[in-house]
Amino acid sequence: MLTAYLHLAARFSGGHPQVDTGSLARWWNRRLSGCMIIHPNQPVESWFPLDPSEPFTRREARAAGLTDRNLREMIDLGLLRRPLRGVFLDHRQPDDLGTRVKVLAKVVPPGAFVADRTAGWLHGAEMILAPNDHLAVPKVSVFHLPGADRTRLALADSGERRMRPDDLCEVGGILVTTPLRTALDLGRLLRRQQALAGLDSMLRRGGFSHDMLLASVERFAKQRGVRQLRELAPLADGQSASPGESGLRLHWLDAGLPRPTLQIPHIEDGVTLFFLDMGLEELRFAAEYDGVAWHSSSEDVEHDRARRDYLRTNFGWRIDEFRKEHVYGRDQNADWILRDAIVEARRTFDHRIRFL
DSSP states (O other), X not given: OHHHHHHHHHHHTTTOTTOOHHHXXXXXXXXXXXXXXXXXXXXXXXXXXXXXXXXXXXXXXXXTTOOHHHHHHHHHTTSEEEEETTEEEETTSOOSHHHHHHHHHTTXXXXXXXXXXXXXXXXXXXXXXXXXXXXXXXXXXXXXXXXXXXXXXXXXXXXXXXXXXXXXXXXXXXXEEOHHHHHHXXXXXXXXXXXXXXXXXXHHHOSSOHHHHHHHGXXXXXXXXXXXXXXXXXXXXXXXXXXXHHXXXXXXXXXXXXXXXXXXXXXXXXXXXXXXXXXXXXXXXXXXXXXXXXXXXXXXXHHHHHHHHHHHHHHOOEEEEEOHHHHSSTTOOHHHHHHHHHHHHHHHHHHHHHTO
């Protein structure tokens, strides 16, 4: 890098001999002084000043002589990941329950409990974040019981929240809301599309039934978000496989259309070959959400195209694809597209199956 800088300096000075390369070298060395040299081609543990297999905080990193720039560069190089705001970890460490407990132990103060999205994440629900929320590392949701000493954390969304004794459990020594209480809080406190995704995700994770969820709604009567919870709890379905599918299903229901079947299997000779995200089997109509995570590579796109063309050609399905811009944001229009699509599916049904 220094050699490249010297060539650049010589170029802009016209190559004149008065360019003092020794001074430039001394300036460059001063610029690097106090900065850690990153060796991306060597094992991290051979040069990193902390144990990278254990989570560490920004404060611990700075105490070990690391700068924020060092941490950003290591994340950009894929050497570290940041599972929660202000906490860092070797990218090779598994994203399992044990690791998540260690990460949370770095930021949860004694006597506090974890709630909301952080609780869902700790319980292993994989659909808590809305699409692209992973690009902004979320704060930890940490609360105290009313009257307890309250600690404000820069890394956390904190406050007080009333809990019954059966609302809390321990996971690896971390006090956390139970899966059922977590679902109830997500369903009433998040924005509507994200709330349904949270309910779906917690049902998918298990630990309570849909009937248990419905029976618990009225305990929040007259509390914040209960109207939304009353609306969304009956719609929750653990078969939804992603936040995007949950959001698309909410558009479907908002459009006043018949409730769709989720994860429709395509079976041949007793073997399940495909699943369609949602649809009406009696019309052979399906809607699928193509999220960035699983439907953006050239291989993913080709697989989706071949699968859908096969079902359209050989089995008379009409399959409409939806992306983020149809479901989220200012220009979302999935409900209008779905209304028109189902009208067209009814009109063309006889024609699509006539020669099968």
